[in-house]
Amino acid sequence: LCPDGSGGAIVAWRDTRDGNDDVYARHVGANGTLYWNYNGIVVCDNSFGQYVASIVPDGSGGAIIAWKDMRNGIRNIYAQRVLASNGSSQWTANGISICSALIGQDNTIGVSDGSGGAIFTWTDERNGNYDVYAQRVSNGGTIAWTLDGISICNQSGYEYTPQLILTATGNAVWGWRDNRFPVELIYAQMVDPSGAVQWATNGIPVSGTDSDIDYFDISPDREGGAIIAWNTYNSGIRDIKAQRVERNGYWGYPAPQIADIRDIPGDQGGSVDLAWYSSRLDPWPEMGISHYTVWRAIDHPDAMLAADNGPRIILSASEIPSLDELRSVERLPLLKVEPTLEDLTADPAKDIIRMETVAGSTYFWKMISAVDAYYLDSYSEVAATLFDSTSVSDEYHYFQVIAHTSTPSMFWISESDSGYSVDNLAPVVPLGFVGEQSYTPEGIQLTWDSNSESDLSGYRIYRGTTESFEPGSGNLLTSIPDTTTFDDTWVWEVGYYYKLSAVDIHGNESGYVLLAPAEITGDDPSPAPLATYLSQNYPNPFNPTTNIRFGLMETGHVSLRIYDAAGRLVREVIDGDIPAGHYNENWDGLSTDGSRAASGVYFYRLSTKSFTETKKMILLR
Numbered sequence: 001l002c003p004d005g006s007g008g009a010i011v012a013w014r015d016t017r018d019g020n021d022d023v024y025a026r027h028v029g030a031n032g033t034l035y036w037n038y039n040g041i042v043v044c045d046n047s048f049g050q051y052v053a054s055i056v057p058d059g060s061g062g063a064i065i066a067w068k069d070m071r072n073g074i075r076n077i078y079a080q081r082v083l084a085s086n087g088s089s090q091w092t093a094n095g096i097s098i099c100s101a102l103i104g105q106d107n108t109i110g111v112s113d114g115s116g117g118a119i120f121t122w123t124d125e126r127n128g129n130y131d132v133y134a135q136r137v138s139n140g141g142t143i144a145w146t147l148d149g150i151s152i153c154n155q156s157g158y159e160y161t162p163q164l165i166l167t168a169t170g171n172a173v174w175g176w177r178d179n180r181f182p183v184e185l186i187y188a189q190m191v192d193p194s195g196a197v198q199w200a201t202n203g204i205p206v207s208g209t210d211s212d213i214d215y216f217d218i219s220p221d222r223e224g225g226a227i228i229a230w231n232t233y234n235s236g237i238r239d240i241k242a243q244r245v246e247r248n249g250y251w252g253y254p255a256p257q258i259a260d261i262r263d264i265p266g267d268q269g270g271s272v273d274l275a276w277y278s279s280r281l282d283p284w285p286e287m288g289i290s291h292y293t294v295w296r297a298i299d300h301p302d303a304m305l306a307a308d309n310g311p312r313i314i315l316s317a318s319e320i321p322s323l324d325e326l327r328s329v330e331r332l333p334l335l336k337v338e339p340t341l342e343d344l345t346a347d348p349a350k351d352i353i354r355m356e357t358v359a360g361s362t363y364f365w366k367m368i369s370a371v372d373a374y375y376l377d378s379y380s381e382v383a384a385t386l387f388d389s390t391s392v393s394d395e396y397h398y399f400q401v402i403a404h405t406s407t408p409s410m411f412w413i414s415e416s417d418s419g420y421s422v423d424n425l426a427p428v429v430p431l432g433f434v435g436e437q438s439y440t441p442e443g444i445q446l447t448w449d450s451n452s453e454s455d456l457s458g459y460r461i462y463r464g465t466t467e468s469f470e471p472g473s474g475n476l477l478t479s480i481p482d483t484t485t486f487d488d489t490w491v492w493e494v495g496y497y498y499k500l501s502a503v504d505i506h507g508n509e510s511g512y513v514l515l516a517p518a519e520i521t522g523d524d525p526s527p528a529p530l531a532t533y534l535s536q537n538y539p540n541p542f543n544p545t546t547n548i549r550f551g552l553m554e555t556g557h558v559s560l561r562i563y564d565a566a567g568r569l570v571r572e573v574i575d576g577d578i579p580a581g582h583y584n585e586n587w588d589g590l591s592t593d594g595s596r597a598a599s600g601v602y603f604y605r606l607s608t609k610s611f612t613e614t615k616k617m618i619l620l621r
Helices: 300-304 323-328
Strands: 009-015 022-028 041-044 050-057 063-069 076-082 096-099 105-112 118-124 131-137 150-153 159-166 172-178 185-191 215-220 226-234 237-245 257-263 271-277 291-298 312-314 352-358 361-372 378-384 397-404 411-413 417-419 434-439 442-447 456-464 476-480 484-487 497-504 513-515 546-552 556-564 569-578 581-587 600-607 612-619
Touching: 009 050, 009 063, 022 050, 022 063, 041 063, 041 076, 050 118, 063 105, 063 118, 076 105, 076 118, 096 118, 096 131, 105 159, 118 159, 131 159, 131 172, 150 172, 150 185, 159 215, 172 215, 172 226, 185 226, 257 397, 257 417, 271 397, 291 378, 361 378, 476 484, 546 556, 569 581
Parallel strands: 050 105, 312 352
Antiparallel strands: 009 022, 022 041, 050 063, 063 076, 076 096, 105 118, 118 131, 131 150, 159 172, 172 185, 215 226, 226 237, 257 271, 271 378, 291 361, 291 397, 352 361, 397 411, 397 417, 434 442, 442 484, 456 476, 456 497, 497 513, 546 581, 556 569, 556 600, 600 612
16 A cells, blocks of 8 residues: 555555456545545456555555556566546556566565656566566656666676665665675665666675675665665574765765864964864775865854855855866855845855755855865864854854865765864063153153054053952052053052053953052153142042142242141141142041041132132941
């Protein structure tokens, strides 16, 4: 029986109701309803014996039925197509000849050819022993291959019990038991829709040296090849074994295997070291690989980008240009617009993007390099990345490696693997770090030479009160992209030390260059400022003492008083006539009576004949 495509089935059988062996059939619906004539319709009822051998669906709800037929006095193969609607025969009455060669044919099986027709295969005795032959017949009953079938295997010895499947790519793959050697083996062969043999003449061995094979079966893989399983009897033990034969006739799948993807130490990021084990067809004695291509996954928006006329888009690895053409490809960046897929034209002078569909999902891969094969066991390549891994973005890049031969359609794609690049090379220490004091405005101007790193982000300046202070977030003065900054909180008397570093976009920080107080340049302050001023105390908050700096533009009476938060006088630091100039007074945290002032907020006020200013400070005990 075979399915009708709607949950039902078409059943065919050998029938002796008329006194000889005929072929009948009937349609059974999904719910068990019987269609066509009661007790079935005649498929073939000539006066010679017929024995049902195989039935396959025709893709339209009907079926193509093949049988062993004795009308020529020998065991031949005939076939008929019947409609789903009423079971009527569509070809010549009593069937058309699939094979009428002499001696006889046995063990017929068939599969749909994917176009409404069928492919049948059988064991054939025309050459004096058992061989394997096959024939394709169209939906309309036209014989598609050589009359009486093409030879799948006519090797001396016995080949029998063939099995047949149709692959995802439309080719057919055979398996059979083979006695060309003293030990029985399983062999396989592929034939394309035109009937051309694709693998070695008379097939390729699949089962190795296993003996006493009782049974085997064959199933398509998803890549255009097949998987064959069999049971064996060796040394009193029965085993079940299986082997994959990929679309090119090689056992397994001889793809390269990515061994490792790791960051390159001591670089500025932007690339990884991609290492892979070669295809087993690369080293001696096979030496069948011409080159490898390396691919990096890109997302859909990136794939839609194009340069001018768009990147070259290919649907399979068989469309990848030859190695000579790849060497001449001009690498152009992807575009800044988003065309449709129709705009992505095939232009070999553009980026090459491959589309791959797996389980209904579409993936995009961009080719980033090509590597000659040298018959080695392994290779490595520096592969560019789109970004580096950081604390902000730790996403991975995905890569594939494809092994190519001199035949464009013969290639093997590795499993994908992932890795990331890291910029672990810090910028060099900045040079030319100098500081110049200023009094108008008051502070210090810090300048240095610019760094030349392409991934430089900026600079960090730290400030401390000892040469050995450790730079950190607590003493970070500023982070800037420029090569100069002004510190308006600088106080000469404190003796500040500055440390400068360079930082790149990935957070790598250089070592530090030190600027000590003795290295600060600038003119000495003028005897008197141009205007009277009062500076913020330092330190602030403080414990137990703090400095209060001020300047007088003219000689006169001056008072410097300290008040608590309630406005009560705590201490009078200065009260008298003093000359014009710059001053730095210290408050030791004591009140007028010599007692320690309590923790809290205090105010200090400078008053002259023409100037009064008050500032806040905090005492923390």
